[in-house]
Amino acid sequence: MQLGKKELRIIAGLVFLTSFIFIEGISLMSGDFLGSSQRSGNDTISALLQQQQTMAAIDSQRRTSVNKITGIISRYNHSMSETEKERIANEIYKMTKKYPNLNEDFICATITHETGKTWNTQAKSPMGAMGLMQIMPATAAFLATQEGIDWTSADQVLYDPISNIRLGCRYMSELVGTFNHDGALAAYNGGPKRAALWLASNRNDSTLFKETRSYVPAVNKLYDQFRSEGMM
Secondary structure: OOOOHHHHHHHHHHHHHHHHHHHHHHHHHHHHHHHHHHHHHHHHHHHHHHHHHHHHHHHHHHHHHHHHHHHHHHHHOOOOOHHHHHHHHHHHHHHHHHOOOOOHHHHHHHHHHHOOOOOOOOOEOOOOOEOOOOEOHHHHHHHHHHHOOOOOOHHHHHOOHHHHHHHHHHHHHHHHHHHHHHHHHHHHHHOHHHHHHHHHOOOOHHHOOHHHHHHHHHHHHHHHHHHHOOOO
């Protein structure tokens, strides 16, 4: 059948309209895809920037804490190398992150008193307690199995300040979790049984050893002093 001019014009119009709709559809789809890609890219950049800011804030906090700890060490030990101070300070900072119930002021106060205000990594008491946190070898050997530290010898483990701090902080954190702050100090010095009796007796000091009676307030005095100094 032969189509007339009118029919041909109608068909041509329909073809043009269909092509126009198809092309516009492709254009809109491309625009949506590009817009979606751009939004996704912007979200990724924002996430990376936020991550960098978080990491920078954490590093700043660590640096501030380490500076304070090295300052405390320098106050009591004038012969320790800067490298050793940094190692010790960084380990103490790590322990505050591992054990949320400990902070650098409390750990530093304990070490300061335990070493007779010397921060001597080779300190040894008449009773045989060793290192910065003055840990008895029998207690340390048990803690080492929990901490994953190879117990070679008391001298090798406890005179290494990093191992000593790891073991001492693990023990102190457990005591704080059981007895809270003052009770933990009493237990650290005089043993858990004495600390439990002391707390059960409404802190009747007669239940404590003579040394422990002065130990708790002495460490707390240093703790309050370091806290009042803020960050350096």
